Amino acid sequence: MAEHRSMQRAALLDAARSLLSEGGTEALTFPALAERTGLARSSVYEYFRSRAAVVEELCEVDFPVWAADVSAAMERAGTAEAKVEAYVRRQLELVGDRRHRAVVAISASELDAGAREKIRAAHGALVAMIVEALAELGHAQPRLAAMLLQGVVDAAVRRIELGAAEEPTAIVDAAVSMALRGVRG
Numbered sequence: 001m002a003e004h005r006s007m008q009r010a011a012l013l014d015a016a017r018s019l020l021s022e023g024g025t026e027a028l029t030f031p032a033l034a035e036r037t038g039l040a041r042s043s044v045y046e047y048f049r050s051r052a053a054v055v056e057e058l059c060e061v062d063f064p065v066w067a068a069d070v071s072a073a074m075e076r077a078g079t080a081e082a083k084v085e086a087y088v089r090r091q092l093e094l095v096g097d098r099r100h101r102a103v104v105a106i107s108a109s110e111l112d113a114g115a116r117e118k119i120r121a122a123h124g125a126l127v128a129m130i131v132e133a134l135a136e137l138g139h140a141q142p143r144l145a146a147m148l149l150q151g152v153v154d155a156a157v158r159r160i161e162l163g164a165a166e167e168p169t170a171i172v173d174a175a176v177s178m179a180l181r182g183v184r185g
Contacts, residue, residue, distance in 0.1 A: 005047075008037070008039065008043075008047065009047050011037050012033055012037055012039070012044065012047055012048070012054070013054070013057065013058060013061065015032075015033050015036035015037050016028055016033060016054050016055075016058055016102070017058065017062070017098050017099060017101075017102040018036065018098060019032055019033070019036065020058075020101065020102040020105040020106065021098045021101030021102050021105065024105045025051075025055070025105055025106065028051055028054065028055070029051070030044045030045070030051070033054070052112045052114075052115065055106055055112075055115050056112070056114050056115040056118065058102060058103075058106060059103075059106060059115050059118040059119050059122070060118055062099050062102060062103055063103060063118060063119060063122035063123075064122055065099065066094060066099060066100055066103055066122075067122045067123075067125055067126045069090065069094065070086075070087060070090045070091055070094075070126055070129075071125070071126070071129060073086040073087075073089070073090035074086045074087055074090075074129055074130075074133070080133045080134075080136035080137045081137065081180060083129075083130075083133040083136075084130065084133050084134070084137070084149070084179055084180060085176050085179070085180060087126075087129070087130050087133070087149075087153075087179075088149070088152070088153055088156075088172075088175050088176050088179045089172060089176055091153050091157070092153065092156055092157065092160065092168075092171070092172045092175060093172070095157055095160045095161065095168070101161075106119070127146050127147070127150060130146045130149060130150075131143050131145075131146045134146055134149070149179055152175055152178055152179060153175060153179075155175075156171050156172065156174070156175040159171050160172075
């Protein structure tokens with residue numbers, strides 16, 4: 001029975017990921033979750049008391065997976081500069097991934113404090129890694145630089161998601177170039 005419950009919970013989370021990546025947080029409703037999973041709406045409430053609870057669990061499950069993926073790419077990089085490149089490149093390579101799209105949709109939405117805290121913690125781990133690499137590169141204010149660098153990544157994510165005029169690879173390369181060389185290009 002417990003195994004069946006955990007499978008249904010996993011199916012609900014997967015349906016939530018799809019809904020979020022297709023239509024943002026507005027698309028994440030209990031009727032839609034019920035329809036996607038073939039469960040009765042009342043059954044959905046047995047697993048999650050609210051939309052916020054679904055979002056919070058997704059944050060708990062998906063953010064660390066995503067952060068670990070970026071972290072692994074950075075660890076494979078040899079130099080501090082290569083780590084910065086890996087940090088930018090890997091985040092942008094994950095844009096098409098449903099898990100990442102769900103994470104982006106969640107980040108953009110109005111969240112309760114619990115979910116926000118989980119996102120901050122996972123994000124903090126990511127930023128801490130890049131702060132270290134930036135300090136190694138001799139940055140006078142590595143924490144500030146890390147925040148600005150993440151801003152470049154976030155802007156590139158939005159540009160790719162919009163299906164902008166440029167090819168995604170061109171956006172990724174421009175973001176990497178800006179991260180490594182600043183605005184001199």
